[in-house]
Amino acid sequence: MISDEVKKGSTRAAHRSLFYAMGYSPEDLTKPLIGIVNAQNEIIPGHMHLDQVAEAVKYGVYAAGGTPAEFPAIGICDGIAMGHEGMKYPLPSRELIADSIEAMAVGHKFDGLVLIPNCDKIVPGMLMAAARLNIPAIVMSGGPMMAGRYQGQDISVSTMFEAAGKFESGQISGEELHDMELSACPGCGSCAGMFTANTMNCMSEVLGMALPGNGTVPAVNFGARRMLAKQAGKRIVEMVKADVKPRDILTHKAFENAITVDMGIGGSTNTVLHLPAIAYEAGVELPLDLFNEIAQKTPYITKLSPGGTHHIQDLFEAGGMQVVMKELSAKNLIHTDIPTVTGKTVGENFAKTKNSRPDVVHSVNNPYRPTGGLAILRGNLAPDGAVVKESAVDEAMLKHTGPARVFDSEDEGIAAIVDKKINKGDVVIIRYEGPKGGPGMREMLNPTSVIVGMGLDKDVALLTDGRFSGASRGAAIGHISPESAEGGPLALVEEGDIIEIDIPARKLNVRLTDEELASRRAKWVRPAPRVTTGYLARYAKLVTSASTGAVLK
Incomplete structure (x- = not known):
């Protein structure tokens, strides 16, 4: 094990003393040392509950015979940083996140990592670190926010940004604007539409770096999220023992799958920044023209906010990313034979899924559009x-x-x-x-x-x-x-x-x-x-x- 470099031998007596100071036992130091990278903070709604996710991950690690060790990662809320000088920092923070995880992982010789992000730049930053380090790693996100409700309609944070324009043009009153503010974001989770955070959480699942359900199980569905987190903790120990590494999963075919699904769901334009950046760390080249090439043959089969009225909770009810991939595979657009963190192939993961909401996820024979959601000009x-x-x-x-x-x-x-x-x-x-x-x-x-x-x-x-x-x-x-x-x-x-x-x-x-x-x-x-x-x-x-x-x- 990599962690033996800080745990074994007479020259590591001082190192072991420092572990014992924190309450680790001699038995703990015989097991794989798993870094739990927790981006919890009290400034991002999508991150405010990540301590609960991390706790469940640790249970899974312990149960599988590993020793978890938690450390933090920073995160900026794009919504709160929006429209002022603070918005210069979120994209650069992606590099800080990747660099800091590299420093912690190498400095302490972790055998594997469970990456716990939820929002915009934190997800790709962690995936970049995983690809760069190439030690066993799995993404376990916090889940999407539920849509808010106002006058019988689903709304979200994007509704509020647009409401500012309606107020400025005299279409709504200040009282209506305030009432909407109180209703748009009902609780924890990454903002409810197919915005950047949820797109990247879905991409982590499609890439094979997260368990099925990671992108769409709602944050407030605590039971399902905690079960998923325990499974992630268990799987990382098994991955360490089997020596399954990110670059075994993050192949060119995996990125082609991600671009295909991105086009099928009309994901955020920011994926055109993040997928090439993750691929760069994995030693895979993703030229921009590949996005157009895949878009031309990929039908647009979901119409989620901001492009439509459905939200991530509706996609979850339909069956999530596994149903989307299954639908797209009917047109031979998905590489089904490549590995994932589950230990099964992409095709094996979605084999038994069923589309429970065909009004949300259309078939490839009845798409919203015949071509993908993004275009390169x-x-x-x-x-x-x-x-x-x-x-x-x-x-x-x-x-x-x-x-x-x-x-x-x-x-x-x-x-x-x-x-x-x-x-x-x-x-x-x-x-x-x-x-x-x-x-x-x-x-x-x-x-x-x-x-x-x-x-x-x-x-x-x-x-x-x-x-x-x-x-x-x-x-x-x-x-x-x-x-x-x-x-x-x-x-x-x-x-x-x-x-x-x-x-x-x-x-x-x-x-x-x-x-x-x-x-x-x-x-x-x-x-x-x-x-x-x-x-x-x-x-x-x-x-x-x-x-x-x-x-x-």
Whole structure:
């Protein structure tokens, strides 16, 4: 066992003394040492209950003959960080999480890890660490939040971001806004729609790194969650004994499965950042064009919030990710013969599942759309690609041509939208918000939600080298690469330039000649860094393009 390096031999007497100081027994030190990475905190609703999950995991580890040792991981709530300077930190925190787990795991010679995340960047950060370390690991998330209820309708946090636009445009009163605030988020769990957190929890299951049910068993279903957590604790000990490692599971085929399911469920655009980043740590290359290639042959078979009215609890009732994979496998779109943390193959895991809610998960013969939920766009405005959640775009905006309204920060863009300076037909450009330029590639749920709330989502597009929340909907095109701070074409656009969007054709262009772009580029001056000290300054120097997952090199 790896942990023997800190437990066995005369030169480890001092090490054992330190274990005994914490109450470990000599017998405990003969067993596999399992790190329990608990991201519990009191600032993220999805994490407030993770101590209960960790406790159940420990029971499973003990029962299977292992010794658990818990340590923490940080986590930022994207919702609370949204719309201000704090949103520069969530994506960079992904790297901090991966690095800190690496430091703890190697420093203490754990034999295996149970990773307990729940929200946006914490899930991929932990998966990146698992792939990098390549010691037995399993993800055990906290589960999704239930949808709230208001006037007989299911609502969630995305409803509230859009409600701000309705209030600003006079569609609802301040009293109604307050009543909705009190109803939208009823308790613990990752926000109720197919936003980034739930997309990534589902992806951890589809990748084979989490047990079936991990992505969809509700957080408040304590019995089922605790049973799943005990199983995860038991499985990690068995995986250590069998020497089953993440890179045995995180193969190219596993990532193809994840992209396929992502397209089938209309997952968050952030997966186009996170899946390549996890793959990078696993030594697997995921070019952006692979997303389009898979999208073209994958039917969109669920329509969850923000693209539809169903929430994760409805997907859970249908049978969750295992039913989605089974439906997609009917069209031979899923690799069924690859391993998972259960010890069974993908196909063996879903063999006995049944679709209990065909109104939620459609068959591949009756999809909502014949092609996948996400699209990668290219053109003279995005030579290295851009991403849009096509399934959440109104049909009227799939093709759009309009004048550019240019803003050099999210704050400027939001101010113009709220002040009603944006007109129907406009293409709002928010630039210098990429990984380097932001720095940190801020997530922009505020501007998209206000546009939707003001009823402009059928008339106004929003383009950025930043990114959008999984809760965003409308013609919101992000990750435009190369980013503005690196001299990408977005930096050369001027007020009034005509932007041409053709999502079905996967095109994003500005109506300018190559000569005009070259002339503007020759005059362009790189802006001074917005942040010159601290972690973000170091991050900006090391981070790569969004088109390669915004990893650090």
